[in-house]
Amino acid sequence: MHNFKAKYRYSLILFRELVITDFKIRYQGSALGYLWSLLRPLFLFSILYFIFVHFLRIGAGVEYWPVAMLLGMVLWGFFSEVTSNGMNAVVSRGDLIRKINFPKYVIILASSASALINLMLNFIIIAIFMWVSGVDLHVAALMVPVYVFEIFIFGIGLAFLLSVLQVYFRDTSYIWEIVSQALFYGSAVIYPVSVVIGENPFLAKLLLLNPVAQSIQDIRHVLVSDVNLTLTQLTNSWWMLVPLGIVIVVFIFGAWLFKKHSSRFAENI
């Protein structure tokens, strides 16, 4: 019992220090430093907002669509950061793994925590855009952390899985780049689900079974506008089990695979 506690304590210390280091190194040598964490999304979102309001009339009929679209971009960016950072985390920490024995999952958790910090900063910018656009906040917005958690768990599960594959096959990162690009366009990030419903209602339901698409849509629904139809609205509550099931299965399988192989990382990196 004492050993278990000591090990847990070590993981926590390591986790903390790795997250801090990651954050410090990211803005090394830039004059504005941490401020870029806020400035970067602010400018990028302004460009996108401008383009979507004035040129691309893709979500014209959807209430507050530019804000909902930005929200989708932010959440997708978060998912993408968790998976791809996690995937490369083990290999890029090879020097550490070869020299010291520590619980390897800390690496994945630390890299995803950096993504989580980024997400929170991005939410500050989103809040500004919501305020400028005149979006009202409802009590339902309290559900946002739950759906973010869903994306987070899904992303970590994939990160576990991909990081193991990346140790043995370096092709993994290229393949994942392609798969992730396909997933991006399939997750209704830059177009509203209503466009798909208009074309093919069945396809819209199928699309929302993807956990990322489903949770992005749910967050839009509770935070921006209830015109963003969710999976449970299009089908019934039972169908919610599919994306949740995918998340749980991917997470458990990823974690199991990671645990199984992590003791062999040192000699295979």
Added chain:
Amino acid sequence: MEDSIAISVNDVSKNFRLPHQKVTSIKSGIVNVFRNRNKKIEVQHALNSVSFDIKKGEFFGIVGRNGSGKSTLLKIISGIYRPDEGGVRVNGSLVPFIELGVGFNPELSGRENVYLNGALLGFSKKQIDAMYSDIVEFAELEKFMDQKLKNYSSGMQVRLAFSVAIRAESDILVLDEVLAVGDAAFQQKCFDYFEEMRRSDKTVILVTHDMGAVQRFCDRALLIKNGKIIKVGKPLDVAEDYIAENVEATNNSQKQKNRINEDLSLKIKEQTDNEVNIQFKFSELNKIGAYIGFSIIRDGASIAELNSSKVDLDTANGILNYKLRTDLLNPGSYELTVAGFDKDRRLISTSDERVRFIVKGYDITRGAALKLDDALWSVPIKREHKQPGSDQVIQPDN
């Protein structure tokens, strides 16, 4: 496990697949699936059924030549590698310093690196806060802690890393080649730390090529060769075997190597208990009135030199002998080099060749080369009264 045992290595084997066969892309993975059916995979046996115990509080040395499997063994004990067969049981907490300054990041300041490195050794921020000033003071880097690590000299980095490392509070310490870097002052600090560890009840595993350190600090030592244990026992015996193994290897490789200067060579004709009979060969030196000089080297430094300027090489017929009295030397490994000098003591010819010999026995001085006569100790006789006239000042005659 018995309470008195700190580490029990039980029948451990470890194999590695050779790097050129390692599969790191799916294409070669698929190709290899088909190829390997008929092809035997080349396997490197890094460790072969290794078993030994380390007692609690013991200072245990592991020695062996490069590639013998020491580092693999150390990594298995530290839990970095998993053994293919057998197992290791560790009784107590263990901190490995496979390398100093693990996790050091050149882009971070010295201060930040202390916290990062400390975290890897298991220290919380609070704990490091408490010991921070001691660490900086020990490393003698007070003025540099806010500079980035990339602006440190390598010596400064090592000092900082070592200062953090010695704070580790685990029951078992694993040290790998810490001594290989650093200047004399740093090595002295290492030695002081080892001495302190030796007196404490901590278990220490030291991997090194420095036989002086093994004999000085270790309670027991282990010699490993090609993944197998050759000997476990007294540090002196293990060190002798290790040196003998090295001498054999060096002499073998030098037989094949072309000498830079073919004129001049030396060899050991025979060695008895009290002397080494050295033979020098030369071809042209006598024609230009030159002479031969040789030096005895220990731990890379010359401890004695002698030249043949008193001998007329013309009478020598290309061969010259010297009887070296080894009873003047302390036990250890020595090397001989030879060079030719002209009448004005200018170096005119050298030989790359180094010949080794060992002086066996028990070294009470722990590493000094020359053996002094211990019969020359004396206690001064106390004078009862002054000798008459002893106070007189002698006046110079004018």
